[in-house]
Amino acid sequence: MNQELTEEEKDTLKHVAIKLETFEKHRGNLIPILQMVQNNLSYLPSEALKIVAQHLGILESEVYGVATFYNQFRFHPPGKYPIKVCLGTACHVRAGDIILENFERKLEIPEGQTTPDRKFSIERVACVGCCALAPVAIIDETVHGHMAPSKVEGLILRIKLQEEMEERENKQHEPGQS
Amino acid sequence: MSPDNHKNIDLKFNTIRKEAEKRRAAFRDAPVPKIHIGMATCGIASGALETKKAFEEALVENNIEARIHTVGCFGHCYAEPVVIIDHPDSGFPPIFYHEVTPGKAKMLVKLFLGDGDPRFEHIYGATEENELIPSVTDFSRFNQEKRIVMEKCGRIDPEDIYDYIAAGGYSTLVRALKLDPEEVIKEVEHSGLRGRGGAGFPTGRKWKLAKSVIEQDKIVICNADEGDPGAYMDRTILESNPHQVLEGMAICAYAVGAQQAMVYVRSEYPLAVKLVTNAIQQAEKLGILGKGILDSTFDLKIDVFQGSGAFVCGEETALIRSIEGYRGMPRHRPPYPVQKGLWDKPTVINNVKTLASVPPILNHGATWYRGIGTQNSPGTAIFSIVGNVVHAGLVEIPMGVSLRTLIFDICGGIPNNKKFKAVQIGGPSGGCLNEDFLDTPIDFDSLTKAGAMMGSGGMVVMDEDTCMVEVARYFLDFTQKESCGKCTFCRIGTYHLLKILRRLTKGEGLEGDLELLETLSQDIQTGSLCGLGKTAPNPVLTSLKYFRNEYEAHAKEKRCPALMCRALTAFYFDLELCARGCDACATCCPVDAVFTTSNRKKGVDQELCVKCGECLVACPPEYDAVRKVSPPHLVPYIEKPPEKNKKDHK
Numbered sequence: 001m002n003q004e005l006t007e008e009e010k011d012t013l014k015h016v017a018i019k020l021e022t023f024e025k026h027r028g029n030l031i032p033i034l035q036m037v038q039n040n041l042s043y044l045p046s047e048a049l050k051i052v053a054q055h056l057g058i059l060e061s062e063v064y065g066v067a068t069f070y071n072q073f074r075f076h077p078p079g080k081y082p083i084k085v086c087l088g089t090a091c092h093v094r095a096g097d098i099i100l101e102n103f104e105r106k107l108e109i110p111e112g113q114t115t116p117d118r119k120f121s122i123e124r125v126a127c128v129g130c131c132a133l134a135p136v137a138i139i140d141e142t143v144h145g146h147m148a149p150s151k152v153e154g155l156i157l158r159i160k161l162q163e164e165m166e167e168r169e170n171k172q173h174e175p176g177q178s
Numbered sequence: 179m180s181p182d183n184h185k186n187i188d189l190k191f192n193t194i195r196k197e198a199e200k201r202r203a204a205f206r207d208a209p210v211p212k213i214h215i216g217m218a219t220c221g222i223a224s225g226a227l228e229t230k231k232a233f234e235e236a237l238v239e240n241n242i243e244a245r246i247h248t249v250g251c252f253g254h255c256y257a258e259p260v261v262i263i264d265h266p267d268s269g270f271p272p273i274f275y276h277e278v279t280p281g282k283a284k285m286l287v288k289l290f291l292g293d294g295d296p297r298f299e300h301i302y303g304a305t306e307e308n309e310l311i312p313s314v315t316d317f318s319r320f321n322q323e324k325r326i327v328m329e330k331c332g333r334i335d336p337e338d339i340y341d342y343i344a345a346g347g348y349s350t351l352v353r354a355l356k357l358d359p360e361e362v363i364k365e366v367e368h369s370g371l372r373g374r375g376g377a378g379f380p381t382g383r384k385w386k387l388a389k390s391v392i393e394q395d396k397i398v399i400c401n402a403d404e405g406d407p408g409a410y411m412d413r414t415i416l417e418s419n420p421h422q423v424l425e426g427m428a429i430c431a432y433a434v435g436a437q438q439a440m441v442y443v444r445s446e447y448p449l450a451v452k453l454v455t456n457a458i459q460q461a462e463k464l465g466i467l468g469k470g471i472l473d474s475t476f477d478l479k480i481d482v483f484q485g486s487g488a489f490v491c492g493e494e495t496a497l498i499r500s501i502e503g504y505r506g507m508p509r510h511r512p513p514y515p516v517q518k519g520l521w522d523k524p525t526v527i528n529n530v531k532t533l534a535s536v537p538p539i540l541n542h543g544a545t546w547y548r549g550i551g552t553q554n555s556p557g558t559a560i561f562s563i564v565g566n567v568v569h570a571g572l573v574e575i576p577m578g579v580s581l582r583t584l585i586f587d588i589c590g591g592i593p594n595n596k597k598f599k600a601v602q603i604g605g606p607s608g609g610c611l612n613e614d615f616l617d618t619p620i621d622f623d624s625l626t627k628a629g630a631m632m633g634s635g636g637m638v639v640m641d642e643d644t645c646m647v648e649v650a651r652y653f654l655d656f657t658q659k660e661s662c663g664k665c666t667f668c669r670i671g672t673y674h675l676l677k678i679l680r681r682l683t684k685g686e687g688l689e690g691d692l693e694l695l696e697t698l699s700q701d702i703q704t705g706s707l708c709g710l711g712k713t714a715p716n717p718v719l720t721s722l723k724y725f726r727n728e729y730e731a732h733a734k735e736k737r738c739p740a741l742m743c744r745a746l747t748a749f750y751f752d753l754e755l756c757a758r759g760c761d762a763c764a765t766c767c768p769v770d771a772v773f774t775t776s777n778r779k780k781g782v783d784q785e786l787c788v789k790c791g792e793c794l795v796a797c798p799p800e801y802d803a804v805r806k807v808s809p810p811h812l813v814p815y816i817e818k819p820p821e822k823n824k825k826d827h828k
Contacts, residue, residue: 028521030503031486035445069505069662070486072445089408089602089638090564092652098790102768105788126489126656127407128446130223131564132255132571143223149790150766 005045009077013047016040020055030056034067043074071126079114079121081159083107086136088127096135100124102152103137119163120156184356186473191352194464198343211244211265211291216258216332218251218417219449220410224258225279232280233261236287244291250418252332253572254319260332261286262305268294271304274314318587319569324550324576326558327534331418336453339460342421348466350537354429355474362433363389366536368544370556375401375492375529376604376633377709378555378622381536384526388434388516391524396436399520399527400427402443402450403497405489406605407656409636411560411572412530416443416450419534420457424480426533428467429540431478434526438479442497445484455482489606489660492634493708494519494527496662507662508708529634531560551577555621565602565638568593575620582616585639596641599740600725604633606653606660607713609720610646629720631713645742646725647732650718651679657714667705671698672714679718682729684745685736685809692729695722738808744789748810751780751793755803763793763804773819783819784810 005013016037023029023036033055037048044067053060067073085091085100100122104110107120114121130136133145139155205212213233217226230246237244252260257276263286264272273296275286282300289295296311303314314320325331334341342348354362367382388396400423404412416423427439441454458480461467469477483501490496491506498520500506519525535557539547548556555577561584564570568590575584581601585591592598600610609630611618618624622632640649658672675698678691699715699722706712722729731737738746751763756779763780764772771786772793780803782793794804807813 027503028501031500032484035484035486066503066505070488070500072486087407089605089636089652090570092407093565093638093640093644093649095791098788101788102790105768125446126405127410128219128223130220130255131408131410131562132220132258133223134564136223145223148795149768149792150796153768 005047009041009045012040013045013051016048017051020051023055025056027056027058030058030063030066031070034063034073038073043077045075045077074123076112076114076121077118078123080119081140082121082123084123084125084128084138085111086126086128086130086134086138087124088131088134090131090134091127091136094134096147098149099135099137099147099152102149103156106152106156183474187352187355190465190473191348194466195343195349198340201340202344205245205247208245209267211242211263211267212247213244214247214249214262214264216250216252216260217248218414219447220251220255220414221258221260222449224277226259228280229259229261229278229283232283233287236284237291240288240292242287242291244287248335248337249333250331250336251414251572253328253414253574254569255571256569257302257571263290263296265291265294265296268296270296270310271306271308271313273311274302274305275300276302319573319589322579322583322588323574324558325574326538326550327415327422327531327560328418328572328574329538330422331415334419336418336420337456339421339457339464339466342419346541347421347537348425350541351425351428351432351466352472354432354540355472355476359389359433359435362429362540365540365544366433369539369547370544370554371532371535371539371547372555372557372622373529374531374535374560374634376607376631378632381528381532384516384528385430385434387514388436388524388526391517393524395438395523396431396434397520397523397525398427398431398434398436398439399497399501399525400439400441400530400533401492401494401497401527402441402447402530403485403492404444404447404530404634405487405492405660406634406636408564408638409562409605409634411562411635413444413447413450414562414572415530415534416441416447416454420450420454421461422534422537423454423530424457424461424467426528426536427480428471428478429536430526430528430533432476434524436526437477439481440501440520441480441482442485442491442501443482444487446487451482451484458482488662489656490662490708490710493710496708497527498525505662507664508710510707531635552619552621554623559620559632559635561620561635561637563589563637563639566592566596566641566644567639577621578619580617580619581611584620584637585616589639592639592641594641596643598639599642599644600640600646600649600721602630602638602640602649602653602717603636604631604713604716605636606657607631607709607716608633608636609716610640610649610724611720612724614724629716629723631716643740643742645683645738645740646721646728647679647738648683648740648742650721651676651683653717654679654714657710661710661714665706665708665711667702668707668711668714671702671705672711674698675702675715675718682732683738683743685732685743687733687736691733692722692726695729736809741806741808743808746810747789747806747808748784748813749782749787749789749791749793750805750807750813750816751782752803752805753779753816755801756780757798757801757803760798760801762796762798766792766796768792775817781816781819782813784813785819 053063135147261278304311371381372378496506496508515525654676663669
């Protein structure tokens with residue numbers, strides 16, 4: 001929770017503060033507000049919780065208490081490529097936990113965290129509702145069904161290669177550099 | 179409402195219906211082929227978006243004109259992406275194609291739409307009886323289902339209200355508005371409809387209680403907080419036919435006298451949220467919802483509230499707390515929500531399936547509904563059947579069908595020639611039943627008697643390779659995390675239950691653990707306030723009852739009979755069978771635990787192995803050299819793994 005906000009995030013936070021004014025100061029709006037904040041910032045930094053508490057006129061600890069109760073809310077910034085591994089019943093029966101472990105091992109972070117370069121984050125989710133495709137992992141917004149441990153490395157590698165390619169192209173397009 | 183009012187309602191609705199019928203006729207009679215693509219979440223996950231794009235591109239490329247009609251989910255998840263092509267000029271009936279990849283889509287456009295050849299090898303079946311192609315209704319997956327709630331799912335476009343109206347939608351609301359609220363409640367009561375959220379409380383009685391409360395502001399809530407891992411029928415209904423749920427809500431609100439309603443849907447279901455919001459807007463625009471519904475004196479405002487993912491919020495008092503902006507913790511009942519619910523107003527909370535059952539009931543009558551299903555559980559049940567089963571997906575069957583019929587006849591049994599071991603019904607609150615229960619009829623009372631429960635309808639089929647102790651641990655892991663922490667027994671009891679199960683699956687079980695599991699489970703059941711705690715030990719108690727030998731093997735012999743618990747199993751290669759020089763296992767191993775022995779066969783470095791089983795899958799079937807044993811000390815010693823391997827890994 002103590003991560004510094006990036007400049008971009010500070011800007012978004014200002015934007016969020018303006019949006020906050022459109023919500024009535026009503027306790028029942030707390031969860032919709034938190035959802036709005038997370039939609040904008042993709043997580044709930046403590047600075048945001050502070051302004052939410054101020055807006056509703058309740059204690060920050062109250063806001064924090066509600067936010068931590070629900071699985072939807074995140075307190076770490078997600079990676080550029082958030083990885084969600086489904087651990088619903090069907091995925092569990094088909095060894096979803098092994099898939100999760102493989103991601104953790106390959107990226108060297110435990111679930112719930114983000115890699116230091118903020119590229120990848122791993123999250124476990126309880127059922128995304130594509131049980132017939134079990135085991136399932138979601139990277140970004142794409143659902144990858146019938147996962148296997150050997151597929152994990154390939155998926156990560158593909159994203160890394162894509163990134164490199166994009167970087168190279170960007171460099172080529174930058175004018176004035178030889 | 180007065181007869182004058184009735185006339186107004188009819189007048190208003192008839193104009194809307196005529197428009198709907200006009201649109202439908204225009205679509206139906208257009209002299210071009212129609213392509214219906216299933217586009218619910220599971221379809222999209224299987225690639226329906228790419229398939230749709232491929233159809234669009236291929237139509238342009240081949241210069242063929244056709245209409246693409248996006249529909250919801252058919253419930254046949256194993257076959258996604260599902261496409262129905264209606265090409266009347268070809269002389270064939272509408273044809274159901276399964277697993278339509280972009281490549282297949284392009285081919286179908288060229289060969290079927292272009293040349294009139296339906297490509298028999300890719301056909302699943304025709305959607306209606308005919309002389310040319312076997313019909314899908316020849317399959318028991320189709321003909322043994324009885325679709326009431328899901329009748330229109332997969333047939334209409336969920337984003338188009340006119341599609342629903344042309345299929346007979348909202349006409350029941352019109353009929354209900356012309357009845358006295360009491361008559362509506364009486365009809366629902368007569369039908370014997372029981373709440374489909376799990377507990378099975380008679381819906382009619384709930385409405386009657388709410389009606390009898392004298393208060394101005396009442397609220398109707400549709401509970402779509404489907405938290406069971408492995409259950410997704412509520413999502414599918416909302417994504418495939420949101421209007422039927424809204425119609426049920428409107429009828430309920432009219433019957434109990436509410437002017438405000440809410441759909442509580444998980445935010446993890448973005449598509450369902452979008453489609454329901456869109457459906458409400460469309461209905462308001464046509465005057466079917468909002469102020470003065472269909473020019474009558476009845477107002478109803480429906481809002482969408484996005485739940486934030488807490489399993490306990492499926493419990494109605496917890497759900498109410500979460501809408502009010504607090505931690506979703508259940509409270510003591512009474513007062514029941516129908517007396518004092520959201521913001522202390524009388525609140526009727528019904529599940530999606532319950533509300534979606536209301537329009538068909540009023541449409542066909544209570545006696546018709548009573549004729550389906552069993553005496554005490556009339557109507558149909560929707561299950562999402564997943565796990566080790568051939569035709570996974572959503573199935574709607576009349577109550578009273580046996581588990582055997584459902585699993586083996588309708589869903590095609592267990593894949594890969596494995597044996598059936600157990601079926602887990604009702605999610606984390608349900609129980610695991612063994613094969614002795616296969617002939618149990620599916621209804622509220624029989625399942626509860628067997629120790630499972632109807633729950634919201636998740637059903638996970640498990641084959642012989644599934645360890646019941648591990649499954650129990652999995653469910654406890656879930657409920658323990660989801661316990662809101664209010665009751666001591668649920669908060670701390672489930673923690674200890676989980677701890678015992680964890681040590682059993684690791685082979686560290688202690689003397690008396692099984693007995694402790696039993697007594698602790700019973701204590702949690704008695705010491706908890708809400709359904710979560712009361713039912714959390716169910717998976718443990720039922721598996722302990724029906725699979726006690728497995729627990730004993732874990733506790734005493736440190737052995738996992740199903741070879742699933744990773745701490746209790748090990749892999750090795752049968753050197754007699756292992757081929758010289760084949761590297762399939764070594765290349766796929768994610769941790770480089772496979773090494774080559776001095777005579778160029780393979781061995782497993784047990785210290786590195788994470789037991790993921792990839793080598794087992796990778797080993798070519800003609801060698802089939804990978805063996806899995808439990809307990810791990812049964813692995814034969816092959817030779818010392820090379821030191822280099824370990825250094826590399828560090």
